[in-house]
Amino acid sequence: MNSSTIVDRIWNYCHVLRDDGVSYGDYLEQLTYLLFLKMDYENVTELGKPSAIPAPYRWDTLRRLEGAALDDHYRETLRALGQGSGLIPVIFRKAQSKIQDPAKLRRLIDLIDGETWLGMDMDVKGTIYEGLLEKNAQDTKSGAGQYFTPRPLIQAIVEVMRPRPGETICDPAAGTGGFLLAAYDFIQRQYAPLDRDQMDFLRHKALHGWEIVDGTARLCVMNLYLHGIGANGGKSPIRVADSLAAHPGEYFDMVLTNPPFGKKSSVTFVTESGETRREAQTIVRDDFWVSTSNKQLNFVQHVFNILQTQGRAAVVVPDNVLFESGAGEVVRRRLLAQADFHTLLRLPTGIFYAQGVKANVLFFDRKPAREKPWTEKLWIYDLRTNKHFTLKQNPLTRTDLDDFIRCYNPENRFDRREGGEEGRWRAFPYEELLARDKVNLDIFWLRDESLEESANLPAPDVLAEQISTDLQAALEEIKDILAHLNSPFEPEA
Numbered sequence: 001m002n003s004s005t006i007v008d009r010i011w012n013y014c015h016v017l018r019d020d021g022v023s024y025g026d027y028l029e030q031l032t033y034l035l036f037l038k039m040d041y042e043n044v045t046e047l048g049k050p051s052a053i054p055a056p057y058r059w060d061t062l063r064r065l066e067g068a069a070l071d072d073h074y075r076e077t078l079r080a081l082g083q084g085s086g087l088i089p090v091i092f093r094k095a096q097s098k099i100q101d102p103a104k105l106r107r108l109i110d111l112i113d114g115e116t117w118l119g120m121d122m123d124v125k126g127t128i129y130e131g132l133l134e135k136n137a138q139d140t141k142s143g144a145g146q147y148f149t150p151r152p153l154i155q156a157i158v159e160v161m162r163p164r165p166g167e168t169i170c171d172p173a174a175g176t177g178g179f180l181l182a183a184y185d186f187i188q189r190q191y192a193p194l195d196r197d198q199m200d201f202l203r204h205k206a207l208h209g210w211e212i213v214d215g216t217a218r219l220c221v222m223n224l225y226l227h228g229i230g231a232n233g234g235k236s237p238i239r240v241a242d243s244l245a246a247h248p249g250e251y252f253d254m255v256l257t258n259p260p261f262g263k264k265s266s267v268t269f270v271t272e273s274g275e276t277r278r279e280a281q282t283i284v285r286d287d288f289w290v291s292t293s294n295k296q297l298n299f300v301q302h303v304f305n306i307l308q309t310q311g312r313a314a315v316v317v318p319d320n321v322l323f324e325s326g327a328g329e330v331v332r333r334r335l336l337a338q339a340d341f342h343t344l345l346r347l348p349t350g351i352f353y354a355q356g357v358k359a360n361v362l363f364f365d366r367k368p369a370r371e372k373p374w375t376e377k378l379w380i381y382d383l384r385t386n387k388h389f390t391l392k393q394n395p396l397t398r399t400d401l402d403d404f405i406r407c408y409n410p411e412n413r414f415d416r417r418e419g420g421e422e423g424r425w426r427a428f429p430y431e432e433l434l435a436r437d438k439v440n441l442d443i444f445w446l447r448d449e450s451l452e453e454s455a456n457l458p459a460p461d462v463l464a465e466q467i468s469t470d471l472q473a474a475l476e477e478i479k480d481i482l483a484h485l486n487s488p489f490e491p492e493a
Contacts, residue, residue, distance in 0.1 A: 007128050007132060010031065013108065013111060017108075027098075029098070032218055032222045033092065034108065035226075036225070037077075040058065046118050052088060053081070059113075061073065066106060074105060078096060078097060081095070087221060093214050093217070126181070130181075148175065149258045150395075151178060152396050154182045156404065157314045158183050160363075161183075164187065166201060166206075168207075169255075170255050170256075172243035172303065174238055175211065179256035180209055180224065203229050210240075210243035210248075221236055224237055244302055247285070252306055252311060254311060255303045255306060259296060290334075294320070294328070296317050297321060300315060314361055316347075317361075322360060322442040336430060336433060338374065339364040339367060340374045342375065343378070343408060345360060345383060348388070348396070377429055377430065379407075379426070380425075380443055381404045381425050382446055385448050424446065428443065
């Protein structure tokens with residue numbers, strides 16, 4: 001069977017379990033546990049490798065049980081494998097069985113047992129799991145979509161960033177691992193064939209990620225594992241922790257990330273000498289430029305600080321990062337001065353599972369300290385104006401980003417020309433950016449066709465007079481209401 005057939009076959013069983021109250025996300029978690037145990041079993045029986053699972057909890061122990069004995073043993077297996085550190089505890093950390101009917105658990109085990117997962121190459125296994133992750137993301141009620149960045153967008157970002165063999169690549173908000181996997185696939189494809197040392201570095205040392213949510217971290221680790229990443233030595237490439245809490249003490253050649261949307265953080269970040277309003281907890285980051293509780297601004301500062309000098313970053317951020325005053329202005333000024341902030345991609349709406357998101361991608365390189373600002377021009381590609389996408393009827397595809405990639409010119413980004421399709425590509429000099437009010441980078445120049453109705457509006461002076469008249473009338477009505485409220489109460493006759 002091809003990968004899409006297997007995805008449909010495994011996923012269709014979820015509808016049976018949903019009658020028992022098992023959500024898409026819970027179902028995918030149970031699949032993750034069982035898939036890992038089955039593949040470990042195949043490593044032993046098919047390849048003769050030693051098992052990574054203690055003998056009492058291996059796949060064959062589940063295969064021979066039924067009913068309550070199976071249910072009890074499965075729960076004990078999840079509890080035991082979640083202890084300690086390393087790759088296996090990351091997958092099984094805080095794991096619980098969500099399948100109440102042992103007969104349905106037995107059916108799911110048989111379903112997975114019916115496939116030989118090691119008989120598929122890495123691409124097929126990865127494609128199957130990615131398909132399951134996307135189906136889970138489509139369940140908007142679960143909120144899983146916030147951890148799933150559109151794969152066409154990820155592919156385009158990685159294509160212009162061009163990671164290379166021997167580079168370390170980090171995602172401090174890894175989600176389900178899309179950026180790390182795309183970078184892995186790009187290096188494998190672009191630089192094939194890799195020698196043994198290069199391949200070993202790519203699989204076991206190149207990729208690093210942080211994910212604060214246990215359930216998402218386990219999906220991410222499994223996603224990487226099914227691509228052959230991080231499977232030796234039992235070390236997980238993903239750390240289950242809040243990446244913003246502290247500098248990791250290591251630096252990376254490239255950072256690719258889409259931090260979670262939402263303005264406020266659960267804590268307040270302050271610089272060593274700064275003072276700010278305390279929330280539940282205060283974390284001191286003396287490497288940050290400014291104190292703020294805005295989560296996205298903190299991620300931008302964090303990304304800059306974990307880059308190697310000359311390191312490259314691509315960060316997906318909401319619009320407020322471009323125009324928010326106060327801390328936002330400080331971050332934009334510092335980024336323009338201390339990094340080569342060379343490219344901004346304005347993304348269309350309708351491409352994220354979190355509805356109504358207006359987002360952008362910031363591309364910048366960290367540079368060594370100097371007095372002269374590093375950014376000379378900010379090149380902006382507007383993929384938003386007059387673009388209309390939906391998740392089902394008109395989803396974003398990789399070809400929709402072809403013109404952006406051509407304009408970016410990843411072969412030599414220092415040789416660029418304004419233009420692009422419909423004039424979507426323009427450059428703005430550093431001096432012009434600094435002259436804008438609060439260094440507002442929410443810049444657009446294309447005529448929005450949805451606003452064409454404005455051409456039929458009255459002349460500005462006539463329109464202003466109409467507005468003034470309406471406001472005066474509204475004020476008079478408010479005065480009448482207030483007078484009535486302040487008048488003494490008189491009972492009816």
